[in-house]
Amino acid sequence: MLRVDGLEVRYGRLSAVKAVSFEVGEGECIGLIGANGAGKTTTLSAIAGILAPANGTIEIEGEEIARQSPEAIVRRGVALVPEGRRIFTTLSVEENLRIGASIRDDDEVGSDIERMKERFPVLRRYADTHAGKLSGGEQQQLAIARALMSRPRLLLLDEPSLGLAPLMVDAVFELIGQLRAEGITILLVEQNGRRTLELADRTYVIASGSLAMTATGPEDLDEVERAYFGGDAAVEV
Amino acid sequence: MTELIQHFVDAAGLASLYALLALPVALIYGIMGLINFAHGELIMIGAYGLFIFAAVTLPLAAFLALVLVIVAALAMERAAFRPVRGSSPETLLVTSFAVSFLLQNVALMIFGSRPKSVETPSVLSQTVTVGGVQVEGVTILSVGLALVCIGGLVIFMRHTAFGMAMRASAEDFTMARLVGIRANAVISGTFAISGAAAGVAAFILVVQGGSAFATMGLTPVIIAFVATMMGGLGSLSGALIGACLLGAGTVAFDVMLPTQLRSARDAFVYGGVLLLLLVRPQGIVASRRERV
Numbered sequence: 001m002l003r004v005d006g007l008e009v010r011y012g013r014l015s016a017v018k019a020v021s022f023e024v025g026e027g028e029c030i031g032l033i034g035a036n037g038a039g040k041t042t043t044l045s046a047i048a049g050i051l052a053p054a055n056g057t058i059e060i061e062g063e064e065i066a067r068q069s070p071e072a073i074v075r076r077g078v079a080l081v082p083e084g085r086r087i088f089t090t091l092s093v094e095e096n097l098r099i100g101a102s103i104r105d106d107d108e109v110g111s112d113i114e115r116m117k118e119r120f121p122v123l124r125r126y127a128d129t130h131a132g133k134l135s136g137g138e139q140q141q142l143a144i145a146r147a148l149m150s151r152p153r154l155l156l157l158d159e160p161s162l163g164l165a166p167l168m169v170d171a172v173f174e175l176i177g178q179l180r181a182e183g184i185t186i187l188l189v190e191q192n193g194r195r196t197l198e199l200a201d202r203t204y205v206i207a208s209g210s211l212a213m214t215a216t217g218p219e220d221l222d223e224v225e226r227a228y229f230g231g232d233a234a235v236e237v
Numbered sequence: 238m239t240e241l242i243q244h245f246v247d248a249a250g251l252a253s254l255y256a257l258l259a260l261p262v263a264l265i266y267g268i269m270g271l272i273n274f275a276h277g278e279l280i281m282i283g284a285y286g287l288f289i290f291a292a293v294t295l296p297l298a299a300f301l302a303l304v305l306v307i308v309a310a311l312a313m314e315r316a317a318f319r320p321v322r323g324s325s326p327e328t329l330l331v332t333s334f335a336v337s338f339l340l341q342n343v344a345l346m347i348f349g350s351r352p353k354s355v356e357t358p359s360v361l362s363q364t365v366t367v368g369g370v371q372v373e374g375v376t377i378l379s380v381g382l383a384l385v386c387i388g389g390l391v392i393f394m395r396h397t398a399f400g401m402a403m404r405a406s407a408e409d410f411t412m413a414r415l416v417g418i419r420a421n422a423v424i425s426g427t428f429a430i431s432g433a434a435a436g437v438a439a440f441i442l443v444v445q446g447g448s449a450f451a452t453m454g455l456t457p458v459i460i461a462f463v464a465t466m467m468g469g470l471g472s473l474s475g476a477l478i479g480a481c482l483l484g485a486g487t488v489a490f491d492v493m494l495p496t497q498l499r500s501a502r503d504a505f506v507y508g509g510v511l512l513l514l515l516v517r518p519q520g521i522v523a524s525r526r527e528r529v
Binding site for chain 1: 398401402404405408409411412413414415416417418419420
């Protein structure tokens with residue numbers, strides 16, 4: 001489904017990501033974890049088309065997408081739920097859902113909006129409210145629902161649990177599990193290593209812009225902790 | 238009382254023209270972070286359009302001039318601003334200065350430095366008196382056109398898919414692209430709207446001044462910036478409020494200043510603007526925005 005090969009992304013002369021390679025198979029849920037500044041968000045941004053890679057290839061179903069525009073990549077079936085949610089606060093909740101379907105011209109957009117409201121009852125309750133008035137957890141639900149409105153085949157999630165109350169974190173991870181069960185391929189960037197290891201089919205640990213290890217489940221947690229900062233620091237993951 | 242209504246009518250005429258000038262400038266800044274100094278030259282092109290097409294009937298000439306300005310706005314975006322999109326605000330600003338001077342000088346080459354007079358129907362320069370209040374035809378025209386344009390813009394922004402895409406782009410351009418909104422389409426559309434507004438403003442200015450000349454865009458564009466700055470750059474409601482304050486302030490100083498100071502009215506008006514910006518540097522309505 002997604003193949004990243006030798007990805008390098010630079011900010012000026014600084015390489016934020018260097019020679020990162022990994023694959024996400026059809027229907028898989030893959031984790032990408034690492035400390036702040038390790039290059040997780042940069043990797044997702046390159047896949048989504050926000051940042052142009054300096055080197056390497058990014059393929060979706062065998063087709064090269066690196067250096068394409070974000071609006072072209074979302075048409076390939078790749079939707080990003082960005083860090084910090086970035087819902088449109090001046091638009092209503094309903095408009096946020098509608099705008100998530102910008103790439104579609106079929107007549108099922110209306111019924112999809114209904115389905116989202118059933119899945120996330122809070123979105124029905126606040127449908128006509130400015131999205132900026134929602135709480136953090138509600139905004140996260142809206143951000144995921146907005147991404148789903150494009151009917152993506154690959155969903156990129158950037159720290160969906162960040163800044164949420166523990167109960168909301170549970171709900172978000174449960175939702176990601178449901179989405180995977182529905183057949184959506186997921187690439188999940190997280191700080192919450194333990195939860196990610198439990199959920200994901202495979203988890204890549206990224207440290208200082210490079211892949212440090214590949215973990216397959218919670219049993220790898222100790223090794224992941226060591227890899228997190230290249231073994232220098234003890235962190236709770 | 239009659240006098241007060243008279244001042245109100247004068248202020249409304251001025252404010253509606255200012256709103257037509259400020260709105261497109263705020264719209265483009267909101268979407269792409271560009272302070273389009275060359276907006277004044279779109280007005281100039283509209284005025285020359287009225288001069289060129291004057292041979293046909295006025296409504297047709299006005300329509301053709303409007304189309305001409307919209308085409309010019311789209312061409313301006315395509316040729317000058319698209320290549321520098323995403324650059325620093327300074328680069329964008331200097332580009333718009335360059336476009337502005339280029340167009341002024343092209344106009345000088347084609348039409349010369351003497352104003353070209355444009356005939357407009359005499360009814361627009363007549364004054365009607367309603368209950369002691371004098372209303373110029375051009376005031377009715379300004380207020381009417383401004384209300385139609387602003388109302389149309391509000392309906393367009395609120396109730397069309399393209400308007401929703403514009404609002405989303407103004408808030409977070411990158412995120413808008415991530416949901417699939419085409420950057421080129423939104424920016425071209427915004428320039429087309431700004432061109433239409435410039436065409437309407439050109440019509441009012443030609444009716445007021447009776448002529449078209451190469452540097453006629455300068456004063457309107459400065460007024461547009463001042464009004465948008467007062468309201469808060471990038472905010473449409475702010476631009477409207479700024480335009481109303483500037484219009485009302487101009488009339489107020491005109492009325493209150495002693496005769497010998499009246500020629501320095503603008504110094505007082507812009508002194509007031511300066512004070513406002515000292516107190517609220519972000520403008521009356523502060524807006525959040527992200528650059529393209």
